[in-house]
Amino acid sequence: MNKGVLTNITALLLAAAGYIQQLDWLMWIGVFALSGALTNALAIHMLFEKVPGLIGSGVIPNQFESFKSAIKDLMMNQFFRADVVENFIDKQVESPKFQLEPVIEQVDLAPAFQRLVDVIMQSSFGSMLGMFGGASALTSLQEPFETNMRVSLIELSHSDTFKALLEQQMEQPESIAQIQSQIEQMIQSRLDELTPEMVKEMLLQLMRDHLSWLVVWGGVFGGVIGGLSAFLIA
16 A cells, blocks of 8 residues: 555544544544645645646646756756767777777778779770770679778778777867767657656656655654644643
8 A cells, every 4th residue: 555545544543543532632643644644645746736726736747848858958968068978989989899890891882992993984094994895894893892992991990090080080079069969859859759647657656655755754743743732732
């Protein structure tokens, strides 16, 4: 059973027992405990639901857009600041796991070979090559060209000079700004998918146990105040 509900039932039973047994101090404890627990339970309910006639209720649905904006600002200003992104890039480039080889292996080098063929055919060598079949005479060179080009690119990507240049380029303010812009767009896109109901359920899942304790402590403190009041009046 929910801790808040259990607290309210316990307080109600104490108040009823005090009334039946004509024990004013017990009845006061129960009534004040019930008052404190119910008040806190109503306040929690008002965070998530609009209650007719109660101004300020439904805070989360009413402030839904502000809530989304606050999430985005938190993500961008704390987790994806320019210095954080730059530090991440530094670590990635310096990391042994940072390898371009898998990317290079998937690159289509056919356009590069075709560009080479076009350059050759447009040169003075092109007319001479025309006597031997023209551009088609170079077709057999495509596979060895692509193989050797991949090997050269992979070796280049492993060099310290290349990594230094890559890191320098990625650390340019405009590069980091572009990365931040892409991250912000992804965050905004995900936030745009949220609805007030989804946000309410998400927060309820995160806060349910902690919010229940507010009801419990409201009942406890209310009961203490009730007991002190009964003692002072007596």
